[in-house]
Amino acid sequence: MKLLVELQKYEQVDADGLILALKDFSAQSPATYTKEEIKVIIDKNKDKEIFVSINKNIFNKELDNLKEQLLYLDKLNIKGIFFYDLAILQLKKELNLKTDLIWNQTYMVNNYRTCNYYYSKGVKYALLSKEITLEEILEINYLSKITPMVEVLSMPSVAFSKRSLVSNYYKDLNKDPKKEITVTEKLTNQKYMLIEDKDGTNFFLKRITNGTIVIKDLFEAKIPYIIMREYGITSELFREIIIDTKEYIKGNCQDKDYLTKYQKLGDDTNFFFKKTIYRVRKNG
Numbered sequence: 001m002k003l004l005v006e007l008q009k010y011e012q013v014d015a016d017g018l019i020l021a022l023k024d025f026s027a028q029s030p031a032t033y034t035k036e037e038i039k040v041i042i043d044k045n046k047d048k049e050i051f052v053s054i055n056k057n058i059f060n061k062e063l064d065n066l067k068e069q070l071l072y073l074d075k076l077n078i079k080g081i082f083f084y085d086l087a088i089l090q091l092k093k094e095l096n097l098k099t100d101l102i103w104n105q106t107y108m109v110n111n112y113r114t115c116n117y118y119y120s121k122g123v124k125y126a127l128l129s130k131e132i133t134l135e136e137i138l139e140i141n142y143l144s145k146i147t148p149m150v151e152v153l154s155m156p157s158v159a160f161s162k163r164s165l166v167s168n169y170y171k172d173l174n175k176d177p178k179k180e181i182t183v184t185e186k187l188t189n190q191k192y193m194l195i196e197d198k199d200g201t202n203f204f205l206k207r208i209t210n211g212t213i214v215i216k217d218l219f220e221a222k223i224p225y226i227i228m229r230e231y232g233i234t235s236e237l238f239r240e241i242i243i244d245t246k247e248y249i250k251g252n253c254q255d256k257d258y259l260t261k262y263q264k265l266g267d268d269t270n271f272f273f274k275k276t277i278y279r280v281r282k283n284g
Helices: 035-044 060-074 087-094 112-120 134-143 165-172 212-220 235-250 255-265
Strands: 002-006 017-022 049-054 080-083 100-103 125-127 147-154 157-161 180-184 191-197 200-205 225-229
Touching: 002 049, 002 235, 017 035, 035 049, 035 060, 049 060, 060 087, 080 087, 087 100, 112 134, 134 147, 134 212, 147 212, 165 180, 165 191, 165 200, 212 235, 212 255, 225 235, 235 255
Parallel strands: 002 017, 002 225, 017 049, 049 080, 080 100, 100 125, 125 147, 147 225
Antiparallel strands: 157 200, 180 191, 191 200
16 A cells, blocks of 8 residues: 655655646645646655646636646656546547546545446546545445545545635625635534635635544555645644554554554544435425
């Protein structure tokens, strides 16, 4: 099992691989990089697998630039590209790109049949949905031909809007705009962080999903990749987690020691042990 990480800003860490968000073509990433900066990072990390994230909707006016970016990246020997928009899948065929793709359509990556469909279209990897259970993850792993990846530690992204919701809100109130606010959902009392950038408004669940408890099950099921994202966690603590997790995967520390230590991250396991059930609501 390999550990991939996405950092709030690049520096060398003891992970197996890095996820780098491509500037102007990614959403909900704390740091983005130009294609030239990605090349520099690759040159400094010959021992690591480098993945590039292109996880936003692509507009027609962006296609020529995107083609140029993809052709450049394809020469860098990166391990794979996370994609959201199906334009990436089509361009891989049109441009005859050798770089592997990771299906990354958030909550839609939730069953083995659809994973197998994308595999049949030439997609090698899938980043599984954060809204499915551990049991469902293991089912996909056993029954799909695609190579699964599982995000085990992060402040989960829950939505994205192209609209400038935060600045528009303050504009309506005739107040100075902010780029980041916390809102509370009244029914559940759950807090969400809204962060606005030039591409739109990002929604994050304002608590850390702590999936350290499922790493052993994923390892035993031979899940090849787990992902941790630094956003919402201090830099010092995140680097400590990387070192300890690598040792834990190697079997160099006991379950109890590792899990007890990272209870400090909280006990929210998100959907790993909680099924999503849809019910019809009766009127009245």
